[in-house]
Amino acid sequence: MFRDITLIDLLSSQENGPHTLVDVRSPSEFSEATIPGSINIPVFSDEERAEIGTLYKQVSKEAANERGLEIFAAKLPDFIRQFKTIEMPITVFCWRGGMRSKTAATVLDLMGIHANRLSGGIRTYRQWVVKELEKEDFPTELIVLNGYTGSGKTLLLQRLANEGYPVIDLEQLAGHRGSIFGQIGLEPNNQKKFDSLLVRQMQEVKDESVVFIEGESKRIGKVLVPSFLFDKKENGIHVFIHLPIEERVKNILLDYNPWDSKERFVEAFGLIKRRIHLPIAKEIEDSLNVGQFELAVKLLLEYYYDPRYEYSTSKRPHEYNFVIHAETIDDAYAQIVRLSKTFGKLITK
Structure with missing residues (x-):
């Protein structure tokens, strides 16, 4: 089973050796801001994320989840292949440590690929950056x-x-x-x-x-x-x-x-x-x-x-x-x- 880690855990692990951070958000979210040094292996493309968001707002959460599962299932083999090329310890994250990173970590665990999940997602990292600058x-x-x-x-x-x-x-x-x-x-x-x-x-x-x-x-x-x-x-x-x-x-x-x-x-x-x-x-x-x-x-x-x-x-x-x-x-x-x-x-x- 994957393990949730805090940002402090993550920063400490990076000091102790190589560590691969994987941002599973969409390419446009990754381009706007990410944790420095991260790579992008998205669960959804920008268009897919927009489609699911529309279903969530206009139809229901259940309809959005079903469509999300359908989209992700189709791309699952390629998703796993990309992670298999990573040899270092892995931590995945999304915006708030929500469904996308949880789904990614769960699927990877089922395929025998251990990955941590960053609790609080990139939002907690952004909060840490702001506090560091405020010091x-x-x-x-x-x-x-x-x-x-x-x-x-x-x-x-x-x-x-x-x-x-x-x-x-x-x-x-x-x-x-x-x-x-x-x-x-x-x-x-x-x-x-x-x-x-x-x-x-x-x-x-x-x-x-x-x-x-x-x-x-x-x-x-x-x-x-x-x-x-x-x-x-x-x-x-x-x-x-x-x-x-x-x-x-x-x-x-x-x-x-x-x-x-x-x-x-x-x-x-x-x-x-x-x-x-x-x-x-x-x-x-x-x-x-x-x-x-x-x-x-x-x-x-x-x-x-x-x-x-x-x-x-x-x-x-x-x-x-x-x-x-x-x-x-x-x-x-x-x-x-x-x-x-x-x-x-x-x-x-």
Whole structure:
């Protein structure tokens, strides 16, 4: 017989080794928000869930249950096959720990596949995330990477993370690069998903003495950075990275790959076109339309992003603890690594 476990049980078991979480809700529910690291093996598709919901409201609970059983029975062999590919301990969950997860766990048990069921479902996890954020407790010192658009801050964070340095990458968690073109080629996350991913990343680095983060604004795409973390970032140790504009253009083109989404770039530019002096705005738009992205990006930096950055930093000036002048992103990374020894000394003073 399957076992109901609490969220505390689940979190403890994850600390002790590999554990597979299976969200048995519909694909759209899974896409909206889930427990980070989960996989989706749905009991019902979005259309099937809508059909059963309609029967429940318009006919009866019994009719909805009968139709649900009919649908699930037809897909049962494939459902079991997917679970048989999982070798680790398994915990299934739905929204409230209700019929979908109970049905899944019961059927799996009958087929000799042991799976726990999360009591309270993802709702209890969401409540835990909210409470964790309400604690406003993150004692670790933040090393904040600043610089003009295209300075490679995200690339530097990714490289630092790959080399084992503790990092919180807010843009990655938001699924957005923080600019008017920021969601092109990405899948922006909603606040619930962002909060869950952020809490997990904070838990992973909470015992580090310093954590690298980018100098983001409070809003990134669709989401807001919690006030306590934003304030801690504002009061962190700030590093300003200077790169030549040619290198910044290369970094942007590498990150955005605009050749694959020309129409979306032209469309996004239309949202800011009126904020740029007309002759320059027309030159940028013409360059985007004919695929001259290097020129378009250079003009955008010179006439839009750099002036806006200078204006915003003049309103809330930072006293930068360190300033890096680099010729390339590799040079900037090497200087940050050398400085990393200084960060620890600075904090212990």
